Amino acid sequence: MTTPIDATTTSAWGELAARADGFTPDLRRWFADDPGRVERLTSISPTCGSTSKNWWTTASSPRS
Numbered sequence: 001m002t003t004p005i006d007a008t009t010t011s012a013w014g015e016l017a018a019r020a021d022g023f024t025p026d027l028r029r030w031f032a033d034d035p036g037r038v039e040r041l042t043s044i045s046p047t048c049g050s051t052s053k054n055w056w057t058t059a060s061s062p063r064s
Helices: 011-020 026-032
Strands: none
Touching: none
């Protein structure tokens, strides 16, 4: 059995916490500033998932 990891002690947590400081979500502005947001952040899959209306940016994506 593996020992549980406290997520708050990882480097990834620190990066997320740094991004969260001063973060104010503004979906209206994000869509206005980025006309390709829906196409870029929507995946075609059997479940047809979309992240376009979430607090997700290309900076949050491991693929960017």
